[in-house]
Amino acid sequence: MSVRAKKHLGQHFLKDEQIAQNIADSLTEKDYNNVLEIGPGMGVLTKYLLKKKLKVHVIEIDTESVEYLKANYLNLADRIISKDFLKINLSDYFGDEQVAIIGNFPYNISTQIVFKTLENRHQIPEFSGMFQKEVAKRIAEKEGSKVYGILSVLTQAFYDVEYLFTVPPTVFNPPPKVESGVIRLTRKKNFTLPVNEKLFYTVVKTAFNQRRKTLRNSLKTLNLSDILREDPIFAKRPEQLSGQEFISLTSKIENDVI
Numbered sequence: 001m002s003v004r005a006k007k008h009l010g011q012h013f014l015k016d017e018q019i020a021q022n023i024a025d026s027l028t029e030k031d032y033n034n035v036l037e038i039g040p041g042m043g044v045l046t047k048y049l050l051k052k053k054l055k056v057h058v059i060e061i062d063t064e065s066v067e068y069l070k071a072n073y074l075n076l077a078d079r080i081i082s083k084d085f086l087k088i089n090l091s092d093y094f095g096d097e098q099v100a101i102i103g104n105f106p107y108n109i110s111t112q113i114v115f116k117t118l119e120n121r122h123q124i125p126e127f128s129g130m131f132q133k134e135v136a137k138r139i140a141e142k143e144g145s146k147v148y149g150i151l152s153v154l155t156q157a158f159y160d161v162e163y164l165f166t167v168p169p170t171v172f173n174p175p176p177k178v179e180s181g182v183i184r185l186t187r188k189k190n191f192t193l194p195v196n197e198k199l200f201y202t203v204v205k206t207a208f209n210q211r212r213k214t215l216r217n218s219l220k221t222l223n224l225s226d227i228l229r230e231d232p233i234f235a236k237r238p239e240q241l242s243g244q245e246f247i248s249l250t251s252k253i254e255n256d257v258i
């Protein structure tokens with residue numbers, strides 16, 4: 001391996017070919033022809049993606065890795081984007097085509113990758129890849145769990161989430177401090193909300209910012225009417241509410257008359 005890992009870029013290179021293949025195989029290849037791999041590094045996962053019928057694109061911020069990929073994956077040459085995933089417009093590269101996202105993600109920006117995916121969900125039917133296990137679990141968790149939070153509610157509003165398997169630190173170079181987990185998100189048939197999306201985000205974030213409090217207390221800043229605040233839902237704490245209940249709560253707030 002000619003490139004040394006750069007810690008600030010979240011580089012943990014996968015050494016285990018079987019796991020690389022299993023991650024590539026987590027794609028169902030339904031309803032899209034393009035796949036974009038975020039952070040291919042030296043291409044351990046890319047190699048298995050290239051065996052599929054999909055049109056493979058990669059985006060990599062590290063110029064040294066980009067040089068390596070250009071030299072070693074000739075059939076990928078014009079589909080290597082040498083950029084920061086968080087800063088690009090997907091439509092600049094894919095127009096209005098659908099594109100699946102995959103990766104052994106840089107863990108330092110993994111939640112930002114999920115938020116960017118949610119923003120661009122009209123274009124992303126499927127998303128799968130590796131996270132720190134704790135983040136992967138948090139995305140997949142249902143209400144009632146201690147780790148259920150903003151990321152779980154927002155992701156599950158638009159995607160069905162499956163936790164696929166756990167990966168130990170020993171299969172990476174250098175090994176991360178924690179275990180990793182692979183998940184798959186499948187976009188829901190109906191991925192538009194029946195309520196104002198900005199308000200939905202505000203309600204979810206405000207409620208979980210004080211997750212120990214009842215909604216009656218944590219949502220005070222939203223200036224709700226006394227009548228609405230008597231609704232039994234406000235006696236609950238955010239971790240007790242399913243995504244659907246957050247949507248109906250948002251709808252009540254939207255229709256509140258002060």
Ligand code: SAH
Binds near residue numbers: 010083086
């Ligand atoms: N997929 C490879 C590398 C994983 S490490 C493997 O499994 O071995 C994460 C990779 O993401 C690194 O190559 C790092 O350079 C890249 N990366 C980090 N931040 C990025 C960003 N903002 N946009 C694109 N790639 C990024």
